[in-house]
Amino acid sequence: MTQRHDSTAEPPPGPGEPPAxxxxxxxxxxxxxxxxxxxxxxxxxxxxxxxxxxxxxxxxxxxxxxxxxxxxxxxxxxxxxxxxxxxxxxxxxxxPSSRPTAQDRPGRAADDDLAILHYVVGLAAPEIADVIGTDTASVAGRLRRTMLREASGW
Known part of the structure; x- marks a missing residue:
């Protein structure tokens, strides 16, 4: 009778090897x-x-x-x-950092990150949602709100 080995099991790391x-x-x-x-x-x-x-x-x-x-x-x-x-x-x-903090602008630092991911990094709303762990509709709404807020200050 042959011994069967679980093919999904990985051998333990050898000496000096990083753990899997x-x-x-x-x-x-x-x-x-x-x-x-x-x-x-x-x-x-x-x-x-x-x-x-x-x-x-x-x-x-x-x-x-x-x-x-x-x-x-x-x-x-x-x-x-x-x-x-x-x-x-x-x-x-x-x-020098112009990065807003939660203390500087409560509730807006995260929205500013969305704007950076969209306008600077070039990610679309679905990609941003994947990166930050939220839904696309939330990202789209927050981006729109951020754009309107910034545009009103021009």
């Missing part, structure tokens, strides 16, 4: 890395700093991955980790 990354985390990274990097480059013009911020954000997301998967909206939580990491790197870089 869960497939769903690898897919999440592959999907979001380009968009996260484009966003980070808006605030961190040095490509190495932007890449470092995104790598740090993914490292933090990896640490919290199991908890994120158990949350009601893992993508939204991951987006908040990225935003906080980019904020931290911007402050550490000593670059």
């Amino acid at each position: 990354v869960p497939l769903e985390f690898a897919a999440f990274c592959e999907l979001h890395r380009p968009r996260y990097l484009s966003y980070a480059r808006v605030w961190l013009p040095d490509p190495d700093r932007a890449t470092g911020a995104v790598q740090q954000a993914f490292a933090e997301i990896a640490v919290e991955w199991r908890e994120l998967l158990g949350s009601s909206n893992p993508t939204a939580h991951a987006w908040q980790i990225l935003r906080a990491t980019v904020d931290e790197h911007t402050r550490q870089s000593g670059l």
